[in-house]
Structures are given as C-alpha cells and as structure tokens.
Amino acid sequence: MNGLRFWGQIPVYGDQQLASKLEQFDKNGYVVLERVIPPADVNALILAMRQAEERRGFSYARTSFEGFNTVRINNLLVYDELFWTVPLQSEVLQVAEAILDRELLLSSLCTLTLGPGQTAQPLHDDMQQLKLPRPRPTLAVNAVWALTDFTEDNGATLVVPGSHKFPEQAPYGGDYPTVAATMPAGSVMLFDGALWHKGGANTTDERRYAISCYYCAGWLRQQENLQLGIPQDIAARFPRRLQELCGYGIYKGQYGHIDNQDPITLLGREAIRTTVWEATDRKLQAGKAGKDAGQSRP
Numbered sequence: 001m002n003g004l005r006f007w008g009q010i011p012v013y014g015d016q017q018l019a020s021k022l023e024q025f026d027k028n029g030y031v032v033l034e035r036v037i038p039p040a041d042v043n044a045l046i047l048a049m050r051q052a053e054e055r056r057g058f059s060y061a062r063t064s065f066e067g068f069n070t071v072r073i074n075n076l077l078v079y080d081e082l083f084w085t086v087p088l089q090s091e092v093l094q095v096a097e098a099i100l101d102r103e104l105l106l107s108s109l110c111t112l113t114l115g116p117g118q119t120a121q122p123l124h125d126d127m128q129q130l131k132l133p134r135p136r137p138t139l140a141v142n143a144v145w146a147l148t149d150f151t152e153d154n155g156a157t158l159v160v161p162g163s164h165k166f167p168e169q170a171p172y173g174g175d176y177p178t179v180a181a182t183m184p185a186g187s188v189m190l191f192d193g194a195l196w197h198k199g200g201a202n203t204t205d206e207r208r209y210a211i212s213c214y215y216c217a218g219w220l221r222q223q224e225n226l227q228l229g230i231p232q233d234i235a236a237r238f239p240r241r242l243q244e245l246c247g248y249g250i251y252k253g254q255y256g257h258i259d260n261q262d263p264i265t266l267l268g269r270e271a272i273r274t275t276v277w278e279a280t281d282r283k284l285q286a287g288k289a290g291k292d293a294g295q296s297r298p
C-alpha cells in the first residue's frame with residue numbers, strides 16, 4: 001500500500017478551514033481542494049489505471065454520455081489495492097462527511113480518462129434520474145480527482161456555479177454558460193450531485209486522467225452495486241472504513257441489516273453497532289436502572 005493518507009486518525013482541516021470549504025460548496029455547489037494528493041501518489045494512480053486498462057483490455061466507452069474517446073473503468077476497487085485509498089483520502093472524506101454525515105456511502109468509483117478528440121459531454125446533473133424536489137439538501141457529492149492538470153484545452157469539468165440551487169434539473173445536453181473547473185494535478189473538486197455540469201472537450205494530444213469518487217447519503221441507493229460487484233474475498237481485505245463505505249453497515253442502526261445483524265459480519269468482522277431497536281431498549285434499561293438506584297439511595 002502506498003503513502004496515500006487514510007481518514008480516521010486526525011481530521012486534516014481545522015474548524016475554520018472546514019467551515020470555509022463548506023461555505024464555498026454551499027454557495028457555488030462545488031469546492032476545489034488544491035494539491036491534496038502528492039505527485040508521487042498521482043503518478044502511482046495513473047500507472048495503476050494504465051496497468052488495469054492493459055491487463056483487462058478496457059477500451060473506449062460506447063455511449064455519448066460516457067464518451068466515445070473516454071476510458072471508464074467501473075467497479076475500480078477490484079483492480080488494484082492502490083484504488084482502495086481513494087475513497088478514504090483524508091481531506092476529501094472529511095469534507096464529504098461534513099456535508100453528508102459520517103454514515104455516507106460510496107456510490108461509485110470509476111476512472112475518467114479523456115482521450116484526445118473527446119468532445120464535451122452533454123450537460124447534466126448526477127441525480128437526473130431521481131425526480132426529487134429542488135432545491136434540496138445535498139444527497140450526493142461527486143469528488144473528481146484531477147490526476148493531470150485540468151485545463152480548458154484538455155477537458156476540465158465545466159460547471160454552472162450555483163445551479164445546485166436552481167429549481168429545475170439540468171436540461172440534458174442543453175446549451176448553458178459554464179465555467180471550466182481548472183485545477184493543478186493532485187487537486188480534487190467536490191460538487192453537489194444536483195449541480196449542472198459536464199466533462200469538457202479534450203482538444204490536446206494528451207490524455208486527461210481523472211477519477212470520479214462519488215459519495216451519497218447512507219440511505220440512498222448506490223449507483224454501483226458494490227456489495228454484489230466486489231467479490232467478498234476482496235472486500236474482506238479492505239480496511240473496515242472502506243467496507244462501511246461500500247455498504248457493509250447499518251445506516252442509523254436501521255437500514256441495511258440482515259436479520260438484525262450488521263452485514264460487516266459477513267466479511268469476518270465483529271459488529272460494533274447494534275440495531276436501533278436494541279439500542280433503544282438498552283437506553284430504556286439504563287434509564288430505569290438509574291432511577292431504581294436513585295430511589296434506593298438513603
């Protein structure tokens with residue numbers, strides 16, 4: 001495993017720094033965390049992407065949305081242990097958790113390698129299929145990792161600032177003024193799933209390497225079926241936090257249990273959380289015990 005930082009020990013941002021990121025996210029619908037991935041890790045990720053492509057024979061996507069000159073490797077966690085570090089990256093996960101809550105899920109993880117000649121993607125938002133009222137609280141956060149410099153020429157993601165608060169969904173494929181989210185390699189842009197956006201056109205001779213690490217609220221259906229798509233012997237080797245992010249957990253002690261058990265036990269782990277029903281009884285019993293003790297005091 002390389003040196004990419006895992007979340008869990010010390011949150012990286014202090015209260016004020018975090019508040020400023022959240023303010024930008026709320027106002028514009030996106031925030032860029034500049035140069036949070038060291039160059040050595042960026043290079044290692046690009047190498048792992050190329051190796052996965054070569055070994056597995058991945059090629060260009062077959063739909064206009066995904067991009068006829070774009071390689072997308074879905075279900076990325078199965079191809080290299082290095083990819084396990086991506087959803088756990090300290091700064092990104094800290095901000096995503098602050099937006100969605102600590103019980104968020106990984107919705108999908110895929111590469112976004114824009115080859116030369118890739119045209120701009122149709123305008124969309126990432127929750128286009130869900131006909132939910134807008135504006136609304138953030139239900140999903142897409143973290144786009146720039147592994148090469150994102151420039152206007154190589155296809156930097158194009159966003160419509162503030163559109164996450166628009167009352168309508170993005171007009172699919174519509175023509176609307178956008179801003180290019182240019183950023184240096186090693187930066188990550190987090191954006192609201194309701195934000196209008198699209199991948200830009202790559203008019204250069206080089207590839208634009210990126211990864212989309214898409215998180216959603218813990219009660220929302222994940223875009224990729226990670227519990228069935230990742231073989232259990234691979235998931236059993238993940239760090240516990242990654243297992244939880246993939247859906248091996250019980251949201252608020254209620255959603256996702258298997259016969260009242262935490263599904264993480266399927267991976268050979270001990271359950272830490274109980275169901276909300278057991279927790280409620282324990283609280284009631286503790287309250288009663290406290291009262292009884294009070295009454296028996298001289």
Ligand SMILES: O=C(O)CCC(=O)C(=O)O
Pocket residue numbers: 112121126144155156157158197198199200210
């Ligand atoms: O490639 C990009 O910059 C954005 C891709 C995207 O928005 C998507 O596939 O939903």
